Amino acid sequence: MAYLALARKYRPQNFHEIVGQDFVIKTLSNAIELGRISHAYLFTGPRGVGKTSTARIFAKAVNCKTPDGVNPCNTCEICEEITDGSSMDVIEIDGASNRGIDEIRQLRESVRFIPAKCNYKIYIIDEVHMLTEPAFNALLKTLEEPPEHVIFIMATTDAHRIPPTILSRCQRYDFKKIPADFMYDYLSGVLQKEEIEHDRDAVSVIMRNSEGCMRDALSLVDQIVAYSGGTVNIQDTSYLLGLSDYTIINRLFELVLNEDITAVVKHTEEINLKGLDYIFITKTIIEYLKHIMFAKATGYFPEKELTSEEIKYFTKIMEKIDENRAFVLFQLFQKLLQDLKFYDMQQYVFEFGLYKAANISKVIDASAAASKSAPIPENKTAAKTSDTHGKSTDSKMGLNDMDKMWDKLLDQISKYNPSTSANLSHGYIITSDSNNFKVGFSEAKRFHYDIVNKKEHLDIITNVVRNFFGDDRKLSIVLENGSKKKGLSEKKEELETYHEKKTKEEINKNEMISKIKNEFNGKITNIKVYKANK
Ligand SMILES: [Zn+2]
Structure with missing residues (x-):
């Protein structure tokens, strides 16, 4: 018997032999089981993942004389004819070579005739996105009023190239890349x-x-x-597969990580002489960085994707690079990949990209130094701010000693009940001496005033105040009509807003950060200022 190519020998003949498309297969099987057959299907997804095979199995399943559940028997006359491609009723059309209006007109003619042997006449149009516009229009007319006995199964790798009018008349199934x-x-x-x-x-x-x-x-x-x-x-x-190239790429990657510029330049010459593809090299390095970042995050490598040699290589190389640098390099090589596709002078683009990559820690160190030296405003920095009357004056921005004491006390209270502390923080201290501890609330904060005056909260506050000061001072909490004084929580909020604004200003003005922005052709989309831990 002649040797049968594996791809043909193992072409799936049943739904359960389709690998890695569980969702699609389940939905299609259910439709067959329930007898809900549509007149037009669109199978989308990358090449070689089972779209055409599924279409053929489907064609057999709906026509088979002795089906096995939802699957075709694969032994009856109809199944055998469809399998070997001799069925009159299952017509496979290659969209790439039959893309014109004439072919589609012919198809429209033949659609009218009832099937010779099968229940359904099935048209499998592969690479349907290749059809011309007039051909699509002709096809659309058939799809609008499909004869009862006809099913169209269209397959494509480029669903976005199918006109919406066609899409809206198809049941769409998205096939995934096989995991x-x-x-x-x-x-x-x-x-x-x-x-x-x-x-x-x-x-x-x-x-x-x-x-x-x-x-x-x-x-x-x-x-x-x-x-x-x-x-x-x-x-x-x-x-x-010409994998000896990988040895050269591995070496290059190591030199880049060592930041050995001279060696990188020399090695690049070798790459140029060998005529290796820059895009291939760049893609490979991006893949390496992906594996490294993945392993740093999870602590392991995807074993089935990598050879044992590669795992050894990555384990060794991982020590040379921290997460931060891996991430920056990842971005840099992705940018390089874009540039290589876009610009003509590939060699220079590639060499310059490598040069940048081999200098990357200088850029990172510089940015770290810059963020350290950026002056972060001190608590007591005097600043322009508007006072409660809305006039702009220079006022002390920051917490005074009384506020700080108040803050500590509230912190103690929150250990007993965070809600007590949170509500009390809307008040301010009026008096604090060995006899009295008086807290005021402005009219606007009446809500919080009412809460802290409930017995369960008052008890906590009284106890903590006594322990905190170590004396018998008397607690009183009052509502001050007409008071414009701010509670501690309000003051702290303003302070944070102020710090955040200042920090953002500093970052935007920072020279080193501008340099990095220009170098990577990036922009700052978000600055997040983290609150300092207490
Ligand atoms: Zn059969």
Whole structure:
């Protein structure tokens, strides 16, 4: 028997053989079970994730003579014809090569005829986004009044290129990129079933190179098996995929992290001589940084995505870089990737990007130094602020000694009951001596005044005041009509607003931060001022 390519041999024939698309499969199966068949479906998603396979299984499932639940039997005449592509009633159209109005007109003609053998005549239009505008218009007319016996299944990688008029007439199913774990397990499973000797590193590399496309992964396995004479090992896989390039990239990445500019420049010359693709290198480094940041955050590497050599490499290299630097480098290389795609003089863009990357800690140190030296306003800084009468005067901005004492006392009270303390903080101290402790509330704060005058709160306050001062001073809490005095909480709030405003001003004026902004072509979108801990 002739050798059957793995991608064909393992093409799914049942819904449960579709890997990693549980949501889509479940919804479609339910629809079949309930007999709720729509006349137009749109399958969207990356290439090689099972859109066309699902369409074929669906075509069989709704036409099969002896279905097995929602799945086709795959043995009846109809199933077999659909599987080998000879069915008159299941028509596959490649949108890329039949994109004109004439082809679609032809399709509209044939739609009218009832199916030869099947219940439904099914049109599977692959890469439907490639159709021309007149072709879409012609298709739309059919979709508006589809004959009872017709089902359209359109598949596309670019849903945004489908006109809204078409989209609105389709049931849409979004296929996802196959998750790395699923893909790894599936590939290992196929290799085991085929009794092909393999190592896990090779499977990881194949999987990663296929970028979530199962068809590509299986074709690659075929190639490697053919090359190696029956096994799938990391040496042959690396050779076939040109992975020796990774050694050069790894070295480059290390030199950048060491900030060894001279060596980086030398190494770049080697890269230029070898004619390696700058975009490929940049993408690879971005991926490295992603893995490092991930590992720093979680404490482990995604084992199925990486070879054991790579895990060793990353573990070693991780010590050279902290989270902060990894993040800044990540942004820098992403920017470099954009620039490489955008500008003509790739070599210079690439070299300049590397130069910046190899200098990154200088930029980070400088920014840290800048934020340290930025003068943060002291509590007692005199500043312009408006007083209670609305006139602008120079007044003391900050807490006086009485306020500070009040703050400490409230802190003690909050240990017994935070609510007591919070309500009391809207008041101010009128008198505090060995005989009396008098707290006032302005009319505006009557609400809080009423609360603290309840017995449960008064008891706490009385006790804490006695312990705090260590004497028998008498507590009184009064409401002062016409008082404009501010409670402590209000004062503190104003102070914070003031500090925040000042700090933001400082940051915006800071020279080093401006430099970083320009260097990365960035802008400050948000400044958050954290309150100092007590
Ligand atoms: Zn069947």
